[in-house]
Amino acid sequence: MISPPTDNSPLAERMRPIRLQDFVGQRHLVGKGQFLSQLIDSGRIPSLLLWGPPGSGKTTLAAILAHAISARFIFFSAVLAGVKEVRQIVDQARDALSEDHRPTILFVDEIHRFNRSQQDAFLPHVENGLLTLIGATTENPSFQINAPLLSRCQVLLLTPLDTDDIIRVLQRALADAEQGLGACNLAIEDSALRILAEAADGDCRRALNQLETVALFAAEQAQHLPVWSDGDSDKTVITTDLVRQSLQQKTLRYDARGEEHYNLISALHKSLRDSDPDGAVYWLGRMLIGGEDPLYLARRMIRFASEDIGNADPQALQVALNCRQAYHMLGSPEGELALYQAAVYLATAPKSNAIYACTHHVRAVIERTGSLPVPLHLRNAPTRLMQDIGYGHGYQYAHDDRDAVVLQEHLPSELSGSVYYQPTNRGYEAVIKDRLDKWKQILKQRAQHHDQQQRKK
CATH class of the missing domain: 3.40.50.300 (P-loop containing nucleotide triphosphate hydrolases)
Structure with missing residues (x-):
């Protein structure tokens, strides 16, 4: 016979380590x-x-x-x-x-x-x-x-704990007689332990809270559970069935094949990227029915709108933002319709990762080159001293030009001529690409004219 834990502090709080060598993950x-x-x-x-x-x-x-x-x-x-x-x-x-x-x-x-x-x-x-x-x-x-x-x-x-790390934490809690559940004389089936660890989704606190719930559940049903003897005492065995019963809604996000949360969100993301609205709404539905936070799904679609669509359809980001706002206002189940609407829009929008690639390129250059100074002609000159040392000297005001484009450098001299954003020919980015190509041609002609004038001098 076992007794439920009596300490009023949650198990997760009692099991909090105070030494680095006891920390897991x-x-x-x-x-x-x-x-x-x-x-x-x-x-x-x-x-x-x-x-x-x-x-x-x-x-x-x-x-x-x-x-x-x-x-x-x-x-x-x-x-x-x-x-x-x-x-x-x-x-x-x-x-x-x-x-x-x-x-x-x-x-x-x-x-x-x-x-x-x-x-x-x-x-x-x-x-x-x-x-x-x-x-x-x-x-x-x-x-x-x-x-x-x-x-x-x-x-x-910090990253979510992996399943093996959470298993170690749960085993320690079951064995610790002072702070954990060791005095409760519990054992647990390996498969039941793994289900508990996986259901925690990388959250150690959630895993310990679920274990404490299972322990209370085991205390109530001890007469129906198997007993295992370690030679010193008899231990009530926490079975796989008992864990599944106690978790209930928590296990809904995993189907019979055991897909994890991250597998499902990956499938949703890739369905959107591959322009498959049917796959997108299926995986979205699986996660919603499984108990996933709808606002988490909305946030992921907001990220997707910039990462995988970008300027190929600038409206996609607005659709994703509106989707989150609509769900926030309506809640479930009415607000979930906005999630499905956004998923279909994102899946069928033209795709481009040019913005995503641009950010990585720019970050790599900045990390390599450090804090390069702003060219003097791009600096404001609100004081006489700044004017005297050249701040703002030679700056050309684009609106004074008939095409609103000017022949001047906007990067540090060390990076002159670098190109980071390379639009595709898909969706609205095709318009952007044509516009940039036109501007480059205008500026190229002006540069050639400028060189001719300099040679005449």
């Missing part, structure tokens, strides 16, 4: 010789932004880092607190530093929910070292975090 950060391991060895923790999905270990890593250097650790929720609380924390950090020389690590959960002015409240205290800021976000910091704050933090990317 994120090997690219916590493995031997990796970034976070080196930080702990150095005894100095810089301000960090931990960017990753729910349940990937952001809060746990922040607490581990604070514990490793004996720092004060303050948990701060961007959802529940504001600038007033920041001021109180700053005062406490200043007192702690003067009294016992202890640094303060301020962990801000969901930091992306702070607006720009609220984020600015951290800046001076991060800059002068009074606070070490560790922010956690599920959103892209490039879009959600102020540039000054972003420049003062090292961004670390």
Whole structure:
């Protein structure tokens, strides 16, 4: 006979490790010789932004880092607190530093929910070292975090835990008699353990919460479950059927063949890219019926509109944005019609990845060449000093030209003549391509004329 867990704290909270060697997953950060391991060895923790999905270990890593250097650790929720609380924390950090020389690590959960002015409240205290800021976000910091704050933090990317890592976490929770479920005398079938791990979809917190639910379920049905003896005690066995019963809606996103969430979203994306509306609506329907968040699907279609359609049909992005807004207003089931409408539009729109390729090309060039200066003729010259040193000198105003195109360089001299955006001949991009070709021909003729005039001189 087993007893359900009695600790009021959720299992995921009880099982939170406090040492780096007990942390599971994120090997690219916590493995031997990796970034976070080196930080702990150095005894100095810089301000960090931990960017990753729910349940990937952001809060746990922040607490581990604070514990490793004996720092004060303050948990701060961007959802529940504001600038007033920041001021109180700053005062406490200043007192702690003067009294016992202890640094303060301020962990801000969901930091992306702070607006720009609220984020600015951290800046001076991060800059002068009074606070070490560790922010956690599920959103892209490039879009959600102020540039000054972003420049003062090292961004670390966390990934969803793989199934084997989650299995290790669940096994540890079942064996731990003090913090976990070890005192409940439970065993679990291998197949049941894998189903639990896969259903968590990379989210360690979700996996532990589901395991705790299964344990409660097992306590209620212990008389109907098999028993396994390890020589010291009899353990009630959590079976595959029991796990499936307890998960119920959570398992709907996986069909009988076991496709995972990422397989399904990949199938949807590729159906859209390959201009197959039938495949697109089928995979969209599979994910909606399986319990996927409709707003997640809307976000993916917004991304698709720029990545795979771009300027071949500029309207596609607006359709995708309107789809998200429509669902947000109507909810299910009425709003799901907008998702289907958007999927069909995106699937049947002309395709181009020219914008996507352009971004990768530009990023690679910038990473290789660094911060090249803006050419003087492109700089504004609001002061006399700026005018005297050449700011804005020689700039040609395009609207003064009959074709509204001018023969002047808009890239740093080191990159003169580079081409990053190469439109296709599909959809509206064909219009853009013709327009660019026409402008290039005009500018080529003007350059030739200019060279002739210079030679005459």
